[in-house]
Amino acid sequence: MRIRIPQAWRTPLGVTGAAVALVWVLIAVLGPALWPYDPLVQDFPRLEAPGVAHWFGTDELGRDVFTRVLAGARVTMPLAILLVGLSVVIGGVLGLAAGFFGRWVGETVMRLTDLVMAFPTVILAMVVAASLGASLLNAVLAALVVSWPAYARVTRGLVVGIREADYVLADRLLGFSPLRSLGTDIVPMVIGPVLILASLDIGTATLLLAGLSFLGLGAKPPTAEWGSMVATAIQNFDSWWLGVFPGLAILTVVMAFNFLGDALRDALDPRTAGELGKAETR
């Protein structure tokens, strides 16, 4: 592995990203200790504009928007990380199999990714939500269905590149079984770049989950979730604070992870970076 994280973090973008991400992680971890009010309590006047008592105003049920934005950090971020983790595992395993075991396994997996990618995300998500009920976990499930193929493709691409490398062939000639070769020669080479891709993807995953919640396919009320908070803002257009602040929260979180990921990627060698770049178009 040729990744030297400390150096990557020294770029201004990397530092900014890391700082903002750290702030949000702290907000999520500290949770109630930082909240001025209870995010669920409906005690305040409804739709109050931002002021001294309520920095971000109050919502349509008289809840404090600032508290709810802070509380939202505990909802979306862990799930985005969960989504990415599951995608890595499923996509990674399938991609490994596709790249290593060659023709028909590879062909089947690749056509499967085609099938998923050719399918409209919204319809898929709606069907999943409709059959399993709207909840954040189901939203993760729906998003998982559409997000694993990217990892399968990248992993396969990397494996195919490495499979024919001299040292792998040499070990095979030395009598390594296919599985041992996979375990000792290939997986360690693939795992680094895929994890980098995963870290790049946390931002995207956050966006996707927020989008699903926005459509009412994610967070179950009265949970404070950013995407669904923006959705209620549509009903109350004049109360701009309802939508602007949760939207900014999404934006800053996604931006922080993207800055961070970008800095990390710069520390990679260009070939791997190129392979990752392709995956990002999904």
Add this chain to the structure above:
Amino acid sequence: MRPVVRRGSPLARYLLRRLGVSALLIIGVTLVTFLLTNLVPGDPVAANLGQRAAENPATVAAYRAHYGLDRPLPVQYATYLGNLVRGDLGESQQTHRPVLTDLQSAVPATLEIAIGAIVLSVLIGVGFGVVAAVRRGQLADSALRVVSLVGISVPTFWLALVAFYVFSFQLDLAPGSGRLAPATTAPPHVTGLYTLDSLLAGEWETFGDALAHLMLPTLVLTLYTVGLLTRFTRSAVLEVLEQDYVRSARAKGLPGRTVLFRYVLRAAMVPILTVVGLAFGALLSGTVLVEEIFAWPGLGSYAYQAASHLDLPAVMGVGLLVGIIYLVINLVVDLLYGAIDPRVRVR
């Protein structure tokens, strides 16, 4: 999806194979859509009949018979495929019109914003990307990097809302929702793209109105794609810049501009095209959030409405169409690969 270069295999043979695989994939998409929509616990009868009507067995029976819902699932699916071959996508339970007719009016609406967005994105994004690559490490590179990163980080649904609120409502710089002002009548139907149709008919006022309505949704969609393309172009160009032949061309003393356009961009165009193609596909099928906010009667809104009303024929139609769009774009991109990059040429 790179074309398999096989000695002596003609383009026709390659195309045939691709089409065969695509047809299988399309059938796969219809099968998956069919199974998924039927797995949903909701009943289309409940979703589409009024509550009094749904209590009346005769009405329910008539409804089921009309949409063929009274037959076993395998028969329903076989019937669907049979009708599909004849170009019949069934009748929407929502609009009571043929799904094909619905799609014919929804697709141009989406195409109009998607084309605008992709053209703008390519112009801006590729330009930005090249500049960033050439000025690697300089101020311009850093600035463009921030811009592109912000671009891919903004939640589109939020941006659409904010843009609408600020530009249309507060500043009155953009017109309201929809494709045309209510007093404007749609131009005679030729392509379904209002801008093009109004030009063809010589209706300048309609053209201006259609363009004005296109502006905000297009720009909102553009931001994300610009970010994507800038990032991608930059890395693609950088990759080429490090190739030996580019270095030697430089060493030979060819002017930088010539090297950039004749060697670098040409080689980088290949991966960039792939991304442009995929991004365009994503635009066509992924505009639902923006369409909902701008009341744009496009494919995204149609898909959303269909799915939320369990309108099975319409959902199937959308699934099918999106699948075809994806496959066609992939095919076109692969063929363009061959046309642009002499190293990948299907003989």
Add this chain to the structure above:
Amino acid sequence: MFGARRSVALIAAVAAVVLAVAACGSGGSGGGSGSGPTLVIDSTFDLKTVDPGREYELTGQMLTHGMYETLLTFTGDDLATPAPGLASSYELSPDAKTLTLTLAPGRVFSDGSPVTADDVVFSLQRVIGMKGNPSFLLDGVTVAKKDETTVVLTSAGPNAALPFILPNPALSVVNSKVVTANGGTTDDQDGAEKFLNTTSAGSGPYTLESLDVASQAVLRRNPAYNGPAKPAYENIVIRNVQAATQVLNVQKGDSQVALDLSGDQVEGLDEGELTVTSGASAYTIFLFLNQGADVSATTSNPQYVSAVRKAIDYAGLLQVAGAGSVQPAGMIPTMIAGSLPAEDAPQQDLAGATAALAASGVGGPPPKLAYPSDFTLLGLSFQTLAERLQAQLAAAGITVELAPAPVATELDNYRGGKEQIGLWYWGPDFPDPSNYLAFAPDGLIGKRANWPASAAPDIDAAAKAAAAAVDPAERARLYQEFQRSLNAGGPFIPLVQPATNVVTAKSVTGAAYNPIWTLDLGAVGAAGGA
């Protein structure tokens, strides 16, 4: 490569022109309305068709009412007296089984041909025979022509509600010659819907110019119209627009009427520029607790029902529902005969709730409160309402779990009687109290709550007595009795009658809300005779 470069330059040039023109275009269109008196109405569409015999959706009702006429109608928002429509008078027999209608003379369809008794018979038989959404309105009714100007409707049982049913736009009279020529029949083989979605065949003040059920409908003044209304506009455009956008459009002058704004949304509007007409709608939003012990041992416990009824802070719900909404005292909304006076409404009683909850002795997992999460009624989101309810119940020590689902899937659970607690609404099919027998034990909604007649014989008896009455005063009294018994021992809790807010530009007159067809397009006028 040269070619490619040139084409890029070309695209750039085109884009530049495009942007420039777009900028001009937006400047131009800011000016406001185009030529000719055109009325633009923004509405959130609930629309599948404008074939009168098949439509039974809100927007469909409004459009159909503008293009067709019914035998009887309602004037303005007065739902208590059926007024003459295409029939100049009617007579209901003392046993309420025979309704005789006399046609108004001289009325014509949009093609100039006269409206005849044959047209009436064809239209109503078509609704019955097609077995569509509105067919139930004429369940058990047979239609016959007596002579050229008289039509007789015979019901199988006493049907005092029929004069209140006939104004429904689904029972509009169509031009039978035109409809028959385009595939219309009076059985389920009818094929005229496609035609009627492109061309109207009615005698109403407007005709159909174009229709796209997903985005907009355009109506044009019917030049042949010779009825009592005074259509003021050459064209009416009805657009499908989300409520949030409606607010903006009407403020900018992009539209002249906005129909779906919530109380919160109209609050900030400039009353100098716009007219806001608010009033209670005819919808009843209610909560029901499933009485099936197999569905939930908790919600079927009578003490638990009583605890929930007493725990709700009804005034607090009205706050969320917005200005203009009211608390209905029973299931029947205020404007329909037989509704209860306000003092009969359920009251919050926290001590009583605590006592009832303790007496119920329920334990186990908290019941699920199901509701259509993607549904808004007149700008009031069921999501918001459910969240407020949950918080109110929690304050009284009653825990419920929210169970949102898209309306398309949740309807199935609701109609199948599978919801433990349900938050739904009822809109009258026709403004007659008999429509609310649905809430009787074994009634349409009673069944959804798994509430059989055997569980509440006294309420069942009250409902049957009300149903059998014919005399208007007697009916009203008996329906009130029925609702009092329902409030005391039924599984339904009426919560909110949400407000309707019709927002119009100052130039628009006569835009009064009607619970059945929302807006009487023929009655909408222009100030200063635009």
